[in-house]
Amino acid sequence: MIDGPTDSWAERLFRLSLIVLPRPFREEFGHELVEAFSAGRGQAESAGGTRAVCGFLVRAVADNLVTVWREGSLLRVPEGDRWRSYKGEGGSEMMSTLMRDLVVSARMLARRPVFTGVVVGTLALGIGANAAVFSVVDAVVLSALPFPDSEQLVRLHHSNSRTGSQRGAFSLLDREDLVPRATSMSDIAVYSTVPSGLLFTGGDEAVEVRTAYVSAGFFRVLGIDAQVGRVLLDSEERGDNRVVVLSHGFWMRRFGGDPSVIGRTIRLDDGPFLVTGVMPPAFVFPSEEVEAWVFLTTIPSQSIPLEYREVRFLDAVGRMAPGITVEQAASDLQAASYALTQVYPDENDGLDGKAIVPLRESMTSGVQSSLVILLGVVGLVLLIACANVANVLLSRGVERGHELAIRQALGAGRGRLIRQLMTESVLLSVLGGGLGVGLAYWGTGALMAGGGGLLPRSGEVGIDGSVLLFSLGITVLTALTFGLLPAMTVTKHSRAGRLQSAARTGVRGREGAAVWSVLVAGQVSLAMLIVISSGLLLRSLWALQNVDAGFEPDQLIAVSLTINDARYPERSEYMSAYGQIMDRLEAVPGVASVASIRYLPLRRDGESTSFTIMDRPELDGGAPRASMLQVSPGFFSTVGTPMVAGRDFTDADHGEAAPVLIVNEALAERYWPSESPIGRFVEGPGGDPVQVVGVVADIRQRSLAEEAQPTLYVPQLQNPRRGMAFVLQTDSDPSEVVSSVRSAILEVDPDQPIESLAVMDEIRSASTAQARFFSWLLAGFATLAVVLASFGIYGVVSHGVSRRTSEIGIRVALGASRSGVLGMVVAGGMRPVIAGTVVGGAAAMVATRLLRSILFGVSTLDPVTFLAVPTLLLTIALAACWLPAARAVRIDPTEALRAE
Numbered sequence: 001m002i003d004g005p006t007d008s009w010a011e012r013l014f015r016l017s018l019i020v021l022p023r024p025f026r027e028e029f030g031h032e033l034v035e036a037f038s039a040g041r042g043q044a045e046s047a048g049g050t051r052a053v054c055g056f057l058v059r060a061v062a063d064n065l066v067t068v069w070r071e072g073s074l075l076r077v078p079e080g081d082r083w084r085s086y087k088g089e090g091g092s093e094m095m096s097t098l099m100r101d102l103v104v105s106a107r108m109l110a111r112r113p114v115f116t117g118v119v120v121g122t123l124a125l126g127i128g129a130n131a132a133v134f135s136v137v138d139a140v141v142l143s144a145l146p147f148p149d150s151e152q153l154v155r156l157h158h159s160n161s162r163t164g165s166q167r168g169a170f171s172l173l174d175r176e177d178l179v180p181r182a183t184s185m186s187d188i189a190v191y192s193t194v195p196s197g198l199l200f201t202g203g204d205e206a207v208e209v210r211t212a213y214v215s216a217g218f219f220r221v222l223g224i225d226a227q228v229g230r231v232l233l234d235s236e237e238r239g240d241n242r243v244v245v246l247s248h249g250f251w252m253r254r255f256g257g258d259p260s261v262i263g264r265t266i267r268l269d270d271g272p273f274l275v276t277g278v279m280p281p282a283f284v285f286p287s288e289e290v291e292a293w294v295f296l297t298t299i300p301s302q303s304i305p306l307e308y309r310e311v312r313f314l315d316a317v318g319r320m321a322p323g324i325t326v327e328q329a330a331s332d333l334q335a336a337s338y339a340l341t342q343v344y345p346d347e348n349d350g351l352d353g354k355a356i357v358p359l360r361e362s363m364t365s366g367v368q369s370s371l372v373i374l375l376g377v378v379g380l381v382l383l384i385a386c387a388n389v390a391n392v393l394l395s396r397g398v399e400r401g402h403e404l405a406i407r408q409a410l411g412a413g414r415g416r417l418i419r420q421l422m423t424e425s426v427l428l429s430v431l432g433g434g435l436g437v438g439l440a441y442w443g444t445g446a447l448m449a450g451g452g453g454l455l456p457r458s459g460e461v462g463i464d465g466s467v468l469l470f471s472l473g474i475t476v477l478t479a480l481t482f483g484l485l486p487a488m489t490v491t492k493h494s495r496a497g498r499l500q501s502a503a504r505t506g507v508r509g510r511e512g513a514a515v516w517s518v519l520v521a522g523q524v525s526l527a528m529l530i531v532i533s534s535g536l537l538l539r540s541l542w543a544l545q546n547v548d549a550g551f552e553p554d555q556l557i558a559v560s561l562t563i564n565d566a567r568y569p570e571r572s573e574y575m576s577a578y579g580q581i582m583d584r585l586e587a588v589p590g591v592a593s594v595a596s597i598r599y600l601p602l603r604r605d606g607e608s609t610s611f612t613i614m615d616r617p618e619l620d621g622g623a624p625r626a627s628m629l630q631v632s633p634g635f636f637s638t639v640g641t642p643m644v645a646g647r648d649f650t651d652a653d654h655g656e657a658a659p660v661l662i663v664n665e666a667l668a669e670r671y672w673p674s675e676s677p678i679g680r681f682v683e684g685p686g687g688d689p690v691q692v693v694g695v696v697a698d699i700r701q702r703s704l705a706e707e708a709q710p711t712l713y714v715p716q717l718q719n720p721r722r723g724m725a726f727v728l729q730t731d732s733d734p735s736e737v738v739s740s741v742r743s744a745i746l747e748v749d750p751d752q753p754i755e756s757l758a759v760m761d762e763i764r765s766a767s768t769a770q771a772r773f774f775s776w777l778l779a780g781f782a783t784l785a786v787v788l789a790s791f792g793i794y795g796v797v798s799h800g801v802s803r804r805t806s807e808i809g810i811r812v813a814l815g816a817s818r819s820g821v822l823g824m825v826v827a828g829g830m831r832p833v834i835a836g837t838v839v840g841g842a843a844a845m846v847a848t849r850l851l852r853s854i855l856f857g858v859s860t861l862d863p864v865t866f867l868a869v870p871t872l873l874l875t876i877a878l879a880a881c882w883l884p885a886a887r888a889v890r891i892d893p894t895e896a897l898r899a900e
Helices: 009-019 023-048 051-069 090-111 111-141 174-176 218-222 249-255 326-343 359-364 370-397 401-409 415-454 465-490 493-503 511-546 570-584 635-639 664-672 737-746 760-767 768-805 803-811 818-854 863-889 893-899
Strands: 075-079 082-086 151-158 165-168 185-192 198-200 208-211 211-214 241-244 265-269 271-278 292-295 315-320 353-358 556-562 589-598 609-610 625-631 643-646 660-664 681-685 691-698 711-715 723-730 755-761
Touching: 009 711, 051 415, 082 211, 090 111, 090 415, 111 415, 111 681, 111 768, 151 326, 151 359, 174 326, 174 570, 185 218, 185 326, 198 265, 198 359, 208 570, 211 218, 211 737, 218 315, 241 249, 249 643, 265 660, 292 401, 292 511, 315 326, 326 353, 370 465, 370 511, 370 818, 415 465, 511 768, 511 818, 511 863, 556 737, 556 760, 570 589, 570 737, 589 635, 660 664, 664 691, 755 760, 760 768, 768 863, 818 863
Parallel strands: 211 292, 241 271, 625 711, 660 691
Antiparallel strands: 075 082, 151 165, 151 315, 151 353, 185 211, 185 315, 198 208, 241 292, 265 271, 556 723, 556 755, 589 625, 589 723, 609 625, 643 691, 660 711, 681 691
């Protein structure tokens, strides 16, 4: 038998298919089927792996269908190089009947290709959309991380009850303090992907290597070893720490996959680094952009003084000990944090706890809600598709009333008729599911092309065994959903009544009218729910894109770079290089002004720092904290941010001058709510008094969706940083100046790497890319839902007109006005639509509360959306009802009566 913990997805799928077979057939042929499948699968795997196994399954199914069609045999299974046929005998009589039903159903569907194509296409859209979105949800949210015992991995943060912060960063000394005290953790590591990467000078030109700076134990915590060579050793952290582990991609691009690079010394930051290993291709932690891993201790002290406990900028990842839960680990870390506060009361003041989050949740928290909502929406789209198909099958069942009546008169019981109709439904569903998987393969590629860079773990997304099993499951559920109700409805009347109705008109009067109305109302209510959700997200996106960011992005170019500390080790040297770059950029034709800031707006906050207001040393909640950013004179005028009070920095605010700073409105309103901060003094971490000389309007540093945080701006000349972003205001189209900007920087230093160079409009657009991706994706599914619901309404009303041809003819013959007939038909079609609109609107008022966490600037009960969407749907539904109604009023009474 095929079993065991190492079963492939194909084996699990095959076993599942055996379970759903009738028991007599399974008992007669099950063992031989398993043996045949094992042999065939083994041959296919040796020939080409999983893809060959899929081909083997497809060929087996196709051959069986052809054989059943032509020869009437039940089944053909591989036997060596030949195929052996089985016919119905003994216990397989039930299977023989089912196979005959299948043949009859296939032939009937083949005779009506338009009907079959419409149904299969509708189902394929619904199943394909679900499979595509599930493939993303499964890879990003549901699947375990690609690390051993990944459920033990957690992210750690400092928490501060005074400020309410639950996402505080670590220092290297924090990690060393915590490891021996946190008994619930097997190990803890810290890391950072600070913008300053290593400079690789071993190629044709110097390039910046995107670097992850890590502590000892980083790879051990994750449980990952190198593919070639070895990872970093703990003993190397404080000793000969100039060692590096390369990513698989960087190894292939720069060294052509040469294994002899292990043990070789390469030049990084103009210094020798020993290559110890290459990581596997799938290892992309902490991000897919990382190309190299080195020790944190390689960062020069003059850049980041790691020896200070207060220098907290690192992320922390830990592995819980076996058997420890997240709650137990949180309690243990809380005790350890309290103990460290007693040991280091000044450095750890306010750090009274540790927040702990499972690593998978931490990695996907930004998109998890959106993806789950998206999966729910495509599920609703599939239900609308099923309702559409149920309507079509119900209409076709009514048309087949005479046929079904004759079958029943000849002795077929209701159960036999239901089985025949359900066989057709299953066949349609299987065809739709197969085509849907193909659409899902294409759709997944389209999703990744449009939003892969916006999703974590996007490299793991694909159509695999889990997606195929999911597709099989929804295919079966779909067959039951759209097939059972029509089958039960069209077979419930007695054969005498059916024959009389069929003899009279060929149809069954009002049979199924209530079911049609319920299906239409259900479609409209589901479409209402989807479109309202989409409308809220689009309104949220509009609000986000129109929010005041605090600066004017038009005609701005932004370029980020870090002046290399190995080539410019002293402050005077890198400040000289900084000044030369600034002067050269100002000389670029088309550039009106140039300024700089530590981090670009909408990219990230500045350095978190504490300060003291000198005339108010004691404040509730402890020492105030703010984000600190270094800027050059003229930055605010260059980006179009107005000064609210006081003055801007000038060239006189140099390193030898009295220290000054500018605060933003958010900080001024928090700490000087009813007075001016101009002229006040604050004391920073260095202990020197710094005078506030200006107040500037708020700039959103983190994102458009987050309010500006209290921020201190200090002159770059007084508090310099190697990493800076230059902002250039142009006189013309900024895209025409970008190449000149790059050339100007390289003229100063040909080996100076540029981290990013973009038009500021592009940066602003990129900040809303994820919201835009989910909003327009949901809008696309909402459009599909409306189209399906509209076709459903049109089909039901159109079929109703055909059923009532005689009645309408008689009404017109007796003097009924054509406008009265038009109103009657439209009113009949709109009744379930109005009911569905009311139900859908009520459901949306409750369901849209789930969107609260991803909406911006709009209420979940936004009146504009809740008025516009019903109006839109009712208008579309009215048009769908009017078209067949207009056809009804053109019916010739003579022809209608002659048909009667």
